[in-house]
Each structure stands twice: as structure tokens, then as C-alpha cells.
Amino acid sequence: MVRSLRILGLVAVALMVVSACGSTSNAPAAKVIKVGLVTDTGGLNDKSFNHLAAVGLAKAASTGNICSSLTCSKDFSVQGDVVESKTGDDYIPNLTGFATKGYDLVIGVGFLMAEAVGTVSGTFPNIHFAIIDGAGTDAKGNDLKHANVQSLFFKEQDSGYMVGVLSGLLEKQSKAPKNNHVIGGVGGISIPPVNHYLAGYKAGATMEDPSIKVLIGYSNDFNDPAKCKSVATSQIGQKADILFQVAGGCGLGVLQAAGQAKVYSIGVDADQKDSDGSVIASALKKVDVATYTSIQSVVNGTFKGGALTFSIANGGAGYALDNLQVSSDIQAELDKVLGQIKSGAITPPADIPPPV
Amino acid sequence: MPVASVVFAFVIGALIVLVTGGDPLAAYAGLICGGFGIDCTQGENSALQLSNTIVFTIPLITAGIAVALPFRAGLFNIGAEGQFLAGAITCTAIGIKLGDWPTAILLPLVLVGGMVAGALWAGIAGVLKATVGAHEVVTTIMLNYIAQWLLRYLIIGGPLQLAEGTSKSSPIGAGARLATILPNDNSLIIFGLPASVYRVHTGIVIAVIAAAVFAVLLWRTALGYEIRAVGQSQKAARYAGVSARRTIIVTMLIAGAFSGLAGAIQIAGVDHNLTDKYFSDTTGFDAIAVALLGLGSAVGIVLASILFGALHSGGAVMQSDAGISASLVLVLQALILFSIAANFLSAIRLRIPGLGQAPSAPAPQAVAAALLTEAAQAPPEEPTT
Numbered sequence: 001m002v003r004s005l006r007i008l009g010l011v012a013v014a015l016m017v018v019s020a021c022g023s024t025s026n027a028p029a030a031k032v033i034k035v036g037l038v039t040d041t042g043g044l045n046d047k048s049f050n051h052l053a054a055v056g057l058a059k060a061a062s063t064g065n066i067c068s069s070l071t072c073s074k075d076f077s078v079q080g081d082v083v084e085s086k087t088g089d090d091y092i093p094n095l096t097g098f099a100t101k102g103y104d105l106v107i108g109v110g111f112l113m114a115e116a117v118g119t120v121s122g123t124f125p126n127i128h129f130a131i132i133d134g135a136g137t138d139a140k141g142n143d144l145k146h147a148n149v150q151s152l153f154f155k156e157q158d159s160g161y162m163v164g165v166l167s168g169l170l171e172k173q174s175k176a177p178k179n180n181h182v183i184g185g186v187g188g189i190s191i192p193p194v195n196h197y198l199a200g201y202k203a204g205a206t207m208e209d210p211s212i213k214v215l216i217g218y219s220n221d222f223n224d225p226a227k228c229k230s231v232a233t234s235q236i237g238q239k240a241d242i243l244f245q246v247a248g249g250c251g252l253g254v255l256q257a258a259g260q261a262k263v264y265s266i267g268v269d270a271d272q273k274d275s276d277g278s279v280i281a282s283a284l285k286k287v288d289v290a291t292y293t294s295i296q297s298v299v300n301g302t303f304k305g306g307a308l309t310f311s312i313a314n315g316g317a318g319y320a321l322d323n324l325q326v327s328s329d330i331q332a333e334l335d336k337v338l339g340q341i342k343s344g345a346i347t348p349p350a351d352i353p354p355p356v
Numbered sequence: 357m358p359v360a361s362v363v364f365a366f367v368i369g370a371l372i373v374l375v376t377g378g379d380p381l382a383a384y385a386g387l388i389c390g391g392f393g394i395d396c397t398q399g400e401n402s403a404l405q406l407s408n409t410i411v412f413t414i415p416l417i418t419a420g421i422a423v424a425l426p427f428r429a430g431l432f433n434i435g436a437e438g439q440f441l442a443g444a445i446t447c448t449a450i451g452i453k454l455g456d457w458p459t460a461i462l463l464p465l466v467l468v469g470g471m472v473a474g475a476l477w478a479g480i481a482g483v484l485k486a487t488v489g490a491h492e493v494v495t496t497i498m499l500n501y502i503a504q505w506l507l508r509y510l511i512i513g514g515p516l517q518l519a520e521g522t523s524k525s526s527p528i529g530a531g532a533r534l535a536t537i538l539p540n541d542n543s544l545i546i547f548g549l550p551a552s553v554y555r556v557h558t559g560i561v562i563a564v565i566a567a568a569v570f571a572v573l574l575w576r577t578a579l580g581y582e583i584r585a586v587g588q589s590q591k592a593a594r595y596a597g598v599s600a601r602r603t604i605i606v607t608m609l610i611a612g613a614f615s616g617l618a619g620a621i622q623i624a625g626v627d628h629n630l631t632d633k634y635f636s637d638t639t640g641f642d643a644i645a646v647a648l649l650g651l652g653s654a655v656g657i658v659l660a661s662i663l664f665g666a667l668h669s670g671g672a673v674m675q676s677d678a679g680i681s682a683s684l685v686l687v688l689q690a691l692i693l694f695s696i697a698a699n700f701l702s703a704i705r706l707r708i709p710g711l712g713q714a715p716s717a718p719a720p721q722a723v724a725a726a727l728l729t730e731a732a733q734a735p736p737e738e739p740t741t
Contacts, residue, residue: 036676041633041636043683044681081676081679082675082676083672083675083676083682084675084681084682084683086668086671086682086683086685086686087633087636087637087638088631088632088633088634088636088637089412089626089633089637089668090668090672091633092555093408093411093669093672094672096404096553097400097404097672097673097676098676100399100400100401100404100549100553101398101399101400102399112523112631112632112633115524115631122542123542123550123552123553124550139526139527139628139629140518140526140527141518141519141522141524189512189523189632190512190513190521190523191521191522191523192521195521218512220508220512220523220635221508221635223636
């Protein structure tokens with residue numbers, strides 16, 4: 001039965017989660033800033049942005065002195081609690097749960113929670129909300145611009161551009177596994193944060209190797225590795241030998257498919273070096289930095305509604321080299337491009353150009 | 357037996373929590389608070405928790421019936437999820453296209469539309485089973501996939517997509533929405549919270565009526581008698597003048613209508629639009645557990661739905677208060693199913709001579725298990741004269 005197989009898997013995952021997570025406690029007799037984090041259905045073990053958000057929260061909760069301004073005394077401590085959403089039906093109840101318990105800041109992780117954050121932040125105008133990758137929207141996707149909602153956006157194209165440059169260099173110098181000048185990108189769903197990554201990737205690769213062909217595919221899913229694996233396999237069939245995954249937990253299937261076909265893969269959001277031997281680099285989106293920054297603003301009393309954007313220039317995005325030793329000239333080129341993005345000499349595009 | 361299954365699940369669940377270094381009492385206190393609003397220690401609002409439980413319970417009741425009814429006819433409907441999605445899609449499509457129609461016409465229309473879509477979706481499997489003998493377990497599973505991918509197509513790049521770069525549909529018109537029991541108003545304070553946080557909607561009335569209809573249909577009508585007759589023995593039913601083929605098709609149509617109704621209620625009452633969250637929806641699969649735990653009876657299904665709704669709602673509180681992952685809830689659900697299935701195994705042993713020591717009469721409480729074995733039997737043979 002499908003159901004029982006699913007459950008078997010869930011039991012295994014649950015055992016890991018049960019042992020891996022716990023809430024942090026607070027110091028006695030201090031003003032406690034309570035922060036509630038609601039993950040999307042990817043869960044804490046997605047090795048991606050849900051995980052990173054929890055890392056940022058844990059850092060805030062364990063740091064003795066999170067304050068950076070004079071208005072904030074040492075008497076503050078941060079208590080962080082996490083709830084994982086099991087289905088999309090949980091978003092509103094989970095956000096509402098923290099809000100009704102008087103949490104100071106409620107953080108929703110992920111673009112897919114935008115509508116839920118929009119609804120709940122309207123009901124609780126006195127509670128601070130933050131959302132990773134999105135804004136508090138209505139059902140039609142319009143930003144409601146609630147003053148109590150902080151939108152934490154990223155220039156994913158910065159990170160995508162860096163791994164694109166690496167891919168382009170490898171193809172140009174014939175250091176890729178098959179050297180057909182074809183690389184691939186597997187997105188989850190065609191939504192802005194995914195497309196930013198892919199747009200930067202394509203632009204960076206094309207800049208280094210103008211003859212390169214960049215295949216773009218979508219699995220229409222963020223959770224099921226099998227779906228991403230099949231998109232990846234078809235791109236490998238079209239001679240792609242470097243695959244960039246932008247699909248959360250689903251994308252782990254891309255890394256596996258690349259490993260089995262002995263081609264290279266590139267991880268996303270977090271450093272996914274350990275996910276598969278085929279991972280040569282990861283495009284980083286520092287959700288932990290963003291989460292920490294948002295919590296800090298509440299502690300400092302400087303919280304402001306509206307958008308905060310994290311990029312290479314302010315240390316909120318970047319890349320990591322993983323299971324591949326790159327030559328010094330490639331490293332030099334990467335350093336040069338990183339500097340150019342930082343200084344504004346290069347502005348990676350946010351949108352994928354339509355196929356010609 | 358169902359109570360024993362639940363107790364068994366909770367005992368094993370407690371051991372799992374204990375072994376992994378958690379506190380089982382704290383975990384279950386969180387579940388009880390989250391599910392029923394009882395004994396909340398960390399500022400949870402009891403009324404809100406109850407309201408969440410009811411919202412989760414409503415679709416499980418009608419979807420559970422969609423699994424239980426075919427059980428009675430010896431059919432194993434794994435396709436409640438697909439039928440649920442077909443209902444949700446149709447409800448949304450009608451609710452958008454005719455969005456400015458008045459409630460009096462549009463609301464019945466979207467609900468009936470969802471039922472018809474669910475019925476047709478299940479009817480495909482029913483007709484295939486009755487005519488060429490294709491096993492309904494296989495066909496309904498495949499139809500689930502088709503519905504899931506159809507949904508993906510429709511709201512990502514397809515005709516129902518809200519706008520480029522989104523993965524959801526437009527909201528349905530105001531006339532297509534089921535009213536919430538309490539007014540959707542932020543300034544009205546009820547039980548200490550703005551009234552709009554309580555999302556219980558009038559779908560609860562429809563779900564209770566559906567359960568009553570199911571009970572009457574099964575026990576007080578000729579069709580119900582035929583369904584049960586076919587479920588117990590197709591040969592005997594045929595001898596009594598019941599057409600197994602016709603009964604199979606009709607049963608699947610009705611079951612699909614119940615499941616489609618669940619999908620339509622979820623759109624009309626809770627979400628108001630199709631979103632990517634329906635990609636990972638599990639209502640139709642949870643419904644299988646609900647139907648088994650409820651022993652296929654109307655009252656049992658309602659009680660089992662409340663239990664599963666409470667587990668769903670309680671999981672989040674358990675995680676935020678006790679630090680135990682909400683996944684424990686899925687473990688508990690799996691353990692409940694497991695202990696029912698274990699009974700199912702003993703029922704098989706009883707039926708095969710020479711395996712184990714069979715008592716003189718089959719245990720009467722193995723109803724659900726016996727239904728399962730009936731469901732696993734070969735497709736019907738009809739006299740061709």
C-alpha cells in the first residue's frame with residue numbers, strides 16, 4: 001500500500017527529527033524575547049532554508065549578547081521555539097498559535113507561506129512577523145504592506161551567478177566530466193526565488209563560455225526527490241554534465257542522479273557538500289544570517305516593516321566550493337567576479353531571458 | 357478493537373519518545389492541549405485549539421465515508437485522494453468562472469460540481485472493475501497520480517494559474533464560499549481572540565449530514581442491502597438477483613461523490629483557492645485510516661476523524677511546548693494502522709486451514725480486517741447469459 005510505504009519512510013524520518021531537535025531554554029529573571037519559527041512542509045531536515053532558519057534562531061538563542069545598541073541592556077535573552085508544518089493546512093494554525101501565545105516575533109519560512117503570513121499578520125497587528133523569501137500577501141499575491149511584517153528577500157542571482165561562472169569555466173577549460181558545453185538547472189516550481197538563482201546561473205555560465213547551452217527544467221515539486229531525479233536524468237540524457245538544483249528537498253534527487261551518472265552537481269541554499277559526492281559547489285543563501293538579523297532588530301527595538309534584501313554585497317549570499325579541487329586560475333576568476341558583484345561592476349540578472 | 361489499537365499506538369509512541377530522550381507525559385500533554393484545548397500550560401487558547409481540530413476533522417469525515425462505503429461492497433478505494441482533488445479542482449473552476457453569481461445559486465453549484473467530479477473520477481475505476489475486471493486498487497492509485505499532476509498543470513502554467521511565477525489559482529468568488537460559524541471580523545473579540553482566528557465553517561453541518569446519509573443508505577435502503585450483499589459474497593448476491601456489476605459501479609460513483617464533496621468543502625470553507633499545498637495533501641490517504649479505525653460505520657468514522665483531527669492539531673503544540681517533533685503524530689497514526697493491520701493478518705490465518713490454531717468461529721470484531729480480505733479478492737464474474 002502506498003500509504004504504508006509512505007508511513008514507513010515517515011517513521012524513519014520522524015525518529016531522526018525527534019532525536020535531532022529540541023527547544024532552547026531561557027535564562028531566569030531576564031526579559032525574554034520569544035521567537036517562534038514555523039517551517040514549511042520541507043521540515044527541519046531539508047538541508048536547505050528551513051534548516052538554516054533554525055540555525056539562525058539557535059544562534060540568536062544561544063548568544064549571550066545579541067544586543068548591538070545602547071537601548072538594549074544585557075537583561076535580554078532569546079527563547080526560540082520551532083514548529084514544523086506537516087501539510088500546507090498547518091501554516092495558518094501554526095502562525096496563529098505563536099501569535100496567540102504572545103510571541104514577540106513569528107517567522108514564516110518560505111515563499112509558499114506568503115498568503116498565510118498576510119492573513120495572520122492582519123489579525124495580530126501588535127505581533128512582529130518576518131517571512132523568508134516573501135511578503136505578507138492577499139489571495140491574489142498582492143503585498144498587503146502590513147507595518148508589522150518584515151520581508152527577508154535575497155539576491156539569489158548573486159549566488160547563482162557565482163556557480164554559473166564556475167560551471168562555465170569548467171566547460172570552457174574542458175575540465176567537466178563530459179565537456180559537451182551543456183549544463184542543466186533543475187528548479188522546483190517556477191516562482192521568483194527559484195528563477196533568480198537560475199537566471200544568475202545561466203548568465204554567469206554564458207559569460208565565461210558563450211557557446212554553452214543551459215537547460216532549464218522544473219519538477220513542480222519541492223519535497224519529493226524522485227520527481228527531481230527524473231528531470232535531472234532527462235537533462236543528463238541531453239548531454240548536460242553539470243546540474244544545479246534549486247528545489248529544496250526535491251533537489252536532493254538531482255544530486256543523487258548526478259552522482260549515479262558520474263557527472264557534477266551543484267547544491268543550493270546551504271552547503272550541500274555532504275549530500276552527495278558529485279556536489280562540486282553550493283550556491284549559498286544565508287537564511288541564518290537573515291533570521292538572526294531580524295531577531296536582532298526586535299531585540300534592539302529597531303524592527304521595521306517592509307523588505308530587507310540580502311546579497312553578496314552585505315554578506316547574505318555567496319557560494320562554497322565542495323568536492324572538487326579547482327585550479328588557481330579558476331579560483332582567481334571566481335574571486336575577481338565576486339569582487340565585481342560586491343562593488344556593483346556586475347549586476348546578475350534576476351529573470352531568465354526567454355529562449356530565443 | 358479500535359480502542360485497543362489507539363491505546364497500543366500511544367504506548368509504543370511513549371516508548372519511542374522515551375528512548376529518544378524526550379518526556380512522553382509532556383508530549384501527550386501537548387497533544388491533549390493542542391487537540392482538545394484541555395490543560396494548556398503555555399498560554400494556548402483552548403477555543404482556538406478546538407476550532408483547529410474541527411477544521412481538520414471536517415474533510416476527514418466525508419473522505420472517510422468514501423473509503424468505508426466501497427469496503428462494504430468488497431472494494432478497496434485507495435483513490436479518495438484523487439477524487440478529493442477532482443472535487444477541489446472543479447469547485448475552484450466553477451467558483452472562479454461564475455464568481456459574481458449569488459450565494460444561493462453558486463454555493464450549491466460548486467458543492468454539487470465537486471461531487472459530480474469526484475463521482476466521475478471514481479466511476480472510471482468502478483466501470484473498469486465491473487467490465488474488464490481491472491483491479492480497483494491499481495486503477496484508483498493511478499487515478500490519484502493523474503489528479504495530482506492535472507492539478508500541477510492547472511495552477512502552474514495552466515488555465516487556472518493566477519499569474520506568471522505563482523503556483524496557485526485565483527480565489528473563488530464570495531458567493532462560492534461557505535460561511536464561517538463566527539464572523540470573520542478582527543475587531544470582535546471572542547474567547548480572548550479576534551473572531552477571525554476561529555475558522556470553523558458551515559461545512560461541519562454538511563459533514564454531519566453526510567455521515568447520516570451514509571448510515572441510512574447503508575442500512576435502510578435496498579441499494580445499501582445490495583452493497584453489503586455484494587461485499588459478503590458476490591455469488592450469493594447474484595443468486596439473490598443482485599447485479600454485482602451495477603452495484604460496483606454505483607458504489608464507486610457514490611463514494612467518489614462523498615470524496616469530491618470533501619474537496620469542494622475544503623476549497624469553499626477554508627482555502628478559497630487552489631494552492632501548491634494541495635500537492636502534498638493527504639486527506640484521501642488519512643481517510644483510509646479513518647475508515648478502518650471507524651470500522652466502516654458512520655459513528656465510528658466521525659469519532660476516528662475527530663481523533664485524527666485532534667492529532668493533527670495537537671502535533672504543533674506538542675512540538676512548540678514539549679520540543680517533540682510533530683512527526684510523532686504521523687508515527688502514532690502509523691501505529692494505529694499497524695495494529696489494525698496486525699488483526700488483518702490474524703484474520704487471514706483463520707481463513708487458511710492448517711495455518712495456526714483457528715477458533716471455531718471467526719472473531720466478530722475483525723470486521724474491518726474481514727472487509728480487507730474481501731477487497732483483495734478477484735474481480736467479479738457475471739453470468740453472460
